[in-house]
Amino acid sequence: MPKKDYYEILGVPRNASEDEIKAAYKRLVKEWHPDKQPEERKKYAEQKFKEIQEAYEVLSDPQKRAMYDKFGYVGEGIPHEYHYTTTGSGFGFEDIFRDFFNDDIFNIFFGDQRTQTRTRTTSRRSPRRGEDIQLDVSVTERDVFTGKVVTLEYERYETCEHCHGEGVEPGSRSVTCSKCHGTGVVREERRTPFGVFINQYTCDVCGGVGTVPGEVCRVCHGIGRVRRKSSVIFDVPAGVDDGQVFRIPRKGNAGLYGGEYGDLYVKIHVQRTSGLRREGDDIIVDAKVDYVTAILGGKITVTLPNGEAVEVEVPSGTQPGDRITVRGKGFPSQRTSRRGNLVVNLNVEIPRKVSKKEKELLEEIARIRGVEF
Numbered sequence: 001m002p003k004k005d006y007y008e009i010l011g012v013p014r015n016a017s018e019d020e021i022k023a024a025y026k027r028l029v030k031e032w033h034p035d036k037q038p039e040e041r042k043k044y045a046e047q048k049f050k051e052i053q054e055a056y057e058v059l060s061d062p063q064k065r066a067m068y069d070k071f072g073y074v075g076e077g078i079p080h081e082y083h084y085t086t087t088g089s090g091f092g093f094e095d096i097f098r099d100f101f102n103d104d105i106f107n108i109f110f111g112d113q114r115t116q117t118r119t120r121t122t123s124r125r126s127p128r129r130g131e132d133i134q135l136d137v138s139v140t141e142r143d144v145f146t147g148k149v150v151t152l153e154y155e156r157y158e159t160c161e162h163c164h165g166e167g168v169e170p171g172s173r174s175v176t177c178s179k180c181h182g183t184g185v186v187r188e189e190r191r192t193p194f195g196v197f198i199n200q201y202t203c204d205v206c207g208g209v210g211t212v213p214g215e216v217c218r219v220c221h222g223i224g225r226v227r228r229k230s231s232v233i234f235d236v237p238a239g240v241d242d243g244q245v246f247r248i249p250r251k252g253n254a255g256l257y258g259g260e261y262g263d264l265y266v267k268i269h270v271q272r273t274s275g276l277r278r279e280g281d282d283i284i285v286d287a288k289v290d291y292v293t294a295i296l297g298g299k300i301t302v303t304l305p306n307g308e309a310v311e312v313e314v315p316s317g318t319q320p321g322d323r324i325t326v327r328g329k330g331f332p333s334q335r336t337s338r339r340g341n342l343v344v345n346l347n348v349e350i351p352r353k354v355s356k357k358e359k360e361l362l363e364e365i366a367r368i369r370g371v372e373f
């Protein structure tokens, strides 16, 4: 097994910043995504894709990256004093390394002069749950009052009906895997100053099964699932809040090798157009009140996003910044049948200009109140 240079795989210098690594990863993952490859390149692309994932997993994590930098290359051999020990206080290097890799790649290990080996045989063909999918749904503030039924149309992987998700063309026979010669395990030795390292891993061609299908499914090309248009009717409840996420079970991608479907997550975005604020189920709104209304008392009207006009009583002697709460005129609650409250912040407005007549009257008031002007 040639040693892997994660920096080389991602095409970044050894002193690359986190952002550079991330950018390189994003670009490469797009470029090498197996689903976007022509049939004859798929196998190679899969390999490449895995390598990119593996490299990113290590280099994107400062701790893992530091370890990788220290040991040069991880997974093929580690210095003697770090050997895994089954006695000891729970310091399991294996566990640390398992964190390094996902199950597909972690297999490796270990050995010293006595050539002990450890092998994990997770089969690549063991059932794997499908990925979750997230969709964004935009609703208006008006919809928040009424609720809304939406039809979500999206693409997802569904289990291939032709091969029932097996990836094998029905009726085709299995043949012995040419890489592991049917053993399911690939074994490689490497001599180092620290000892002989036995590198033993589950065969990546047959996934440890020892056989490969003679013929892959001609519909899904061996993947066991196919991309399809899918739709779900989703009931956005009244009172929904911006950023709220709903889970719809089993509406994500089909699993692999008979694994379960993933889930669909629906994230709600409430378009803000009215300028009001929301606190829980309460509506907070700023309203202008004429200074005369503030002094004498009166009424103002607040229009809610659902078109409802709410008349608000302004008591005489209202001070700037006073709040008035109108019960039951907020957003509908998702938990109870009651609505939240409408909270009106009263901003008393002093006119910048007054008419001649108004000025005369104000001067009269000033004299009555003994105010100098």
Ligand SMILES: [Zn+2]
Binding pocket: 177, 178, 179, 180, 181, 182, 183, 184, 185, 203, 204, 205, 206, 207, 208, 209, 210, 211
């Ligand atoms: Zn094999």
Ligand SMILES: [Zn+2]
Binding pocket: 160, 161, 162, 163, 164, 165, 166, 167, 168, 217, 218, 219, 220, 221, 222, 223, 224, 225
């Ligand atoms: Zn199929």
